[in-house]
Amino acid sequence: MLASVEKYRQAFLVGIQSNIVYRWNFAVRGFFSLFHLAVVFILWGAAFAGTDRIGGFDLRQTLTYFITLLVLQFFISAFNEDYQISEEIRNGIINQFLLKPINYFLYRFSIFVAARLVSGALVLLPLIVAFPFIKDSLTFPLDGWRLAVGVPALAMSALIQFSIAYCFGMLTFWFLEIQGFVILSMAVEAVLGGQVFPLDLMPDAIFRVARFLPFYYQMYFPGAIITGRIELPQALQGLVIQAGWVGVLLLVNQILWRRGLRRHTAVGG
Amino acid sequence: MLHYLKVWLASARYSVIRTLMFRGDFFVWSLVEVFWMAVNLMLISVIYGHTSSIAGWSKYEMMLLVGTSMLIQRFLMGFFWSSIFEIGRNVRSGNFDFFLAQPGNVMFMATTRKLDPDGLINSVVAAGVVAYSAGQLGLHPGFFDLAMYAFLVLCGLVIHYSILVLSISAVFWLTSAQGVEGGYFTMTEFSRLPREAFKGVSNILFVWLLPVVVVSNAPARVLLHGFEWQWALWLAGMAAAWFALAVLTFHRGLRRYASASS
Numbered sequence: 001m002l003a004s005v006e007k008y009r010q011a012f013l014v015g016i017q018s019n020i021v022y023r024w025n026f027a028v029r030g031f032f033s034l035f036h037l038a039v040v041f042i043l044w045g046a047a048f049a050g051t052d053r054i055g056g057f058d059l060r061q062t063l064t065y066f067i068t069l070l071v072l073q074f075f076i077s078a079f080n081e082d083y084q085i086s087e088e089i090r091n092g093i094i095n096q097f098l099l100k101p102i103n104y105f106l107y108r109f110s111i112f113v114a115a116r117l118v119s120g121a122l123v124l125l126p127l128i129v130a131f132p133f134i135k136d137s138l139t140f141p142l143d144g145w146r147l148a149v150g151v152p153a154l155a156m157s158a159l160i161q162f163s164i165a166y167c168f169g170m171l172t173f174w175f176l177e178i179q180g181f182v183i184l185s186m187a188v189e190a191v192l193g194g195q196v197f198p199l200d201l202m203p204d205a206i207f208r209v210a211r212f213l214p215f216y217y218q219m220y221f222p223g224a225i226i227t228g229r230i231e232l233p234q235a236l237q238g239l240v241i242q243a244g245w246v247g248v249l250l251l252v253n254q255i256l257w258r259r260g261l262r263r264h265t266a267v268g269g
Numbered sequence: 270m271l272h273y274l275k276v277w278l279a280s281a282r283y284s285v286i287r288t289l290m291f292r293g294d295f296f297v298w299s300l301v302e303v304f305w306m307a308v309n310l311m312l313i314s315v316i317y318g319h320t321s322s323i324a325g326w327s328k329y330e331m332m333l334l335v336g337t338s339m340l341i342q343r344f345l346m347g348f349f350w351s352s353i354f355e356i357g358r359n360v361r362s363g364n365f366d367f368f369l370a371q372p373g374n375v376m377f378m379a380t381t382r383k384l385d386p387d388g389l390i391n392s393v394v395a396a397g398v399v400a401y402s403a404g405q406l407g408l409h410p411g412f413f414d415l416a417m418y419a420f421l422v423l424c425g426l427v428i429h430y431s432i433l434v435l436s437i438s439a440v441f442w443l444t445s446a447q448g449v450e451g452g453y454f455t456m457t458e459f460s461r462l463p464r465e466a467f468k469g470v471s472n473i474l475f476v477w478l479l480p481v482v483v484v485s486n487a488p489a490r491v492l493l494h495g496f497e498w499q500w501a502l503w504l505a506g507m508a509a510a511w512f513a514l515a516v517l518t519f520h521r522g523l524r525r526y527a528s529a530s531s
Binding site for chain 1: 294297298300301304305307308311312315316318319320321322323324452455456458459462463465466467471475
């Protein structure tokens with residue numbers, strides 16, 4: 001058991017080292033995120049000019065939601081894991097994992113956790129720079145339960161994000177090029193994950209359907225818990241649905257891996 | 270001039286043939302662009318479901334602005350994106366030698382080699398959004414206004430092209446231009462906002478110093494309020510200045526190019 005954990009601990013440490021090499025990429029991405037934040041401030045500031053509340057929330061609550069999502073993105077989002085997995089399959093690098101007692105999903109997940117720790121730490125730098133300008137726009141509810149429910153929601157969100165990226169990576173067994181699918185899915189995830197606008201602003205019927213989709217649990221759900229857009233009963237109900245989606249996606253990952261390997265031809269590598 | 274037109278037509282022909290060979294790819298990427306345009310329109314739709322005005326602009330005025338911004342972006346994606354984006358990789362690998370050996374201006378050859386028909390197809394969708402919004406607003410622009418709109422969209426395309434060439438030229442000094450893509454898309458987000466929404470520092474930075482707001486606001490205003498020479502002069506002046514800067518920077522960078530491993 002301990003030896004098994006040790007394997008993935010080493011993968012995690014290698015992941016930390018290799019992601020520190022790309023520290024400037026994460027820093028540049030963090031810097032450009034501040035421009036995106038400027039767009040959000042200008043657009044929503046203008047939208048709130050004629051009204052005090054939109055969807056029951058004021059301007060500060062709305063801006064807090066977007067700032068929270070932007071920061072969370074660096075801690076729990078899958079950046080280019082789908083592409084990395086795809087490259088490993090296409091170039092035959094996965095061949096080495098087929099011959100070793102290592103689970104490819106856990107190996108990639110260990111590296112994903114390491115990468116998010118590095119990118120999460122690095123986004124704090126532009127956040128510190130921007131803090132004097134955004135501090136007046138921040139307002140968080142102080143209920144203790146939000147932390148207790150928010151932490152497992154965040155952990156499961158990370159797992160959902162990684163699992164979806166892993167599924168797309170697995171598509172390489174069937175398709176030569178997956179980049180188009182990934183960017184197509186990014187558009188769907190951006191809208192139904194609440195990154196373009198808070199999902200509760202959508203028409204009620206669509207919002208009710210969205211709550212049963214996995215995208216809702218990628219970003220909106222943990223963000224809404226932390227920023228006070230949903231209350232305890234909805235949050236607890238959401239945790240159950242989120243756990244269900246984690247189970248479904250893990251199962252799909254395994255099915256795709258097994259089916260994909262049957263098609264895989266280990267040439268070179 | 271005729272020589273360059275012939276070269277460009279040959280490149281365009283090659284790109285179309287290549288696209289016909291990868292029809293599935295063409296379909297997926299066309300869909301990608303349609304989806305991202307839909308995302309922008311959904312944002313407008315959702316906000317206007319809760320408010321009637323953004324910086325004095327009504328829903329369909331905003332859609333016309335967003336449509337104009339998308340139209341310029343689709344033209345950039347269709348005519349130049351792939352070629353400019355590949356410059357970074359080619360300079361790093363030394364494959365850029367190929368362009369130096371061609372009989373023509375290096376910047377022209379390197380930035381016009383590939384056409385993306387999916388981007389061009391979607392420019393029809395973006396133009397449709399503009400036409401639909403104009404219809405909803407009851408606008409009936411005359412021939413002169415339409416000609417001026419087309420001219421200002423062209424100026425906007427020159428500005429987008431220049432900014433992208435300027436950004437990618439960094440590769441001659443840094444040997445890596447990673448992040449250019451993200452940077453460009455972040456900047457184009459500002460072009461979907463009305464000029465009146467910018468106040469204080471953001472007004473100075475994004476309206477006056479960087480041409481990211483005027484690029485879409487100027488043509489949109491022609492359809493909404495008729496031709497205003499101040500806006501037209503402003504945009505045309507910006508286009509000329511940014512294009513000159515791009516040409517200068519690209520050729521400065523070119524002097525540093527030393528083939529592979531430069």
